[in-house]
Amino acid sequence: MRFSTFLTLAVSATAAAATPFLKATEFLNPKPPNLMADNVPEPKYFREASLNGHCDYRFYKADIDEAEHQEGLRLLVQTYLHVCNELKIQTWLMHGSLLGWWWGKKIMPWDLDVDVQVTESDMYYLAAYYNRTEFYYVQRGTGQGRTYLLDVNPHHVYRGRDDKLNVIDARWIDTTNGLYIDITAARYDLDHEQGEGMLYDKHNHEYRDTYIFPLLETTFEGVTAKIPYKYKDMLISEYTVEGLTDKEYHGHVFDEEEMKWVKAGM
Numbered sequence: 174m175r176f177s178t179f180l181t182l183a184v185s186a187t188a189a190a191a192t193p194f195l196k197a198t199e200f201l202n203p204k205p206p207n208l209m210a211d212n213v214p215e216p217k218y219f220r221e222a223s224l225n226g227h228c229d230y231r232f233y234k235a236d237i238d239e240a241e242h243q244e245g246l247r248l249l250v251q252t253y254l255h256v257c258n259e260l261k262i263q264t265w266l267m268h269g270s271l272l273g274w275w276w277g278k279k280i281m282p283w284d285l286d287v288d289v290q291v292t293e294s295d296m297y298y299l300a301a302y303y304n305r306t307e308f309y310y311v312q313r314g315t316g317q318g319r320t321y322l323l324d325v326n327p328h329h330v331y332r333g334r335d336d337k338l339n340v341i342d343a344r345w346i347d348t349t350n351g352l353y354i355d356i357t358a359a360r361y362d363l364d365h366e367q368g369e370g371m372l373y374d375k376h377n378h379e380y381r382d383t384y385i386f387p388l389l390e391t392t393f394e395g396v397t398a399k400i401p402y403k404y405k406d407m408l409i410s411e412y413t414v415e416g417l418t419d420k421e422y423h424g425h426v427f428d429e430e431e432m433k434w435v436k437a438g439m
């Protein structure tokens with residue numbers, strides 16, 4: 174199979190499950206998990222390497238330097254966005270990644286992770302059909318391939334905000350080094366005091382759905398990507414106006430010509 178983008182999706186779907194789609198009523202009112210009784214939290218599903226919290230313990234091999242980390246994140250977000258585009262999953266950039274988009278449509282050099290969200294129904298779709306699926310990508314130019322694993326947390330069906338060990342609903346993992354990006358679902362709060370249309374994630378971020386939808390199409394790290402409709406309001410509320418205008422940050426300056434952040438004094 175060949176796609177016109179920079180990547181070739183060579184192999185896929187080693188584990189596509191056949192679980193039928195859940196009925197809407199089931200996912201809007203899931204049963205609270207039994208394990209929450211006696212205030213015992215669910216066991217944590219995703220586990221990180223003890224030596225590096227940015228790596229999945231199953232695939233961590235050795236420490237990765239800054240350059241490899243950056244390159245690994247870039248490939249992760251490119252392949253993730255590509256696969257979501259292919260599978261018609263609605264996903265959008267949030268937080269630090271949305272800020273990176275604002276500043277030149279790239280991951281910023283000091284970012285150690287990537288923030289993406291999907292709708293709750295797409296999380297069910299991914300869980301039902303693509304959980305634990307491996308995707309093999311060959312990087313154009315190098316001929317080198319990497320296998321990426323989509324892993325969906327079974328506790329994503331629990332809608333409460335109190336399962337602090339399972340705030341991450343899914344991960345897209347680079348199996349060559351364990352680096353991953355976190356995927357969280359945006360859920361509707363059905364009895365929010367501010368009425369209908371309030372979304373939340375398990376980090377307790379809240380926003381009205383009109384800030385997110387309709388999503389706007391753009392690119393990020395060279396791949397088709399989506400951002401919230403009111404991206405600027407969302408960025409200002411999280412990072413203030415200065416976060417969107419100050420061209421010096423974290424020992425870096427913003428290079429207008431290159432449209433990227435570079436180390437100060439270089």
Ligand SMILES: *[C@@H]1O[C@H](CO)[C@@H](O)[C@H](O)[C@H]1NC(C)=O
Nearest residue numbers: 300304305324325326327328
């Ligand atoms: C994904 O697959 C793993 C391995 O089979 C399983 O432990 C996990 O519960 C699955 N997640 C979901 C959402 O079903």
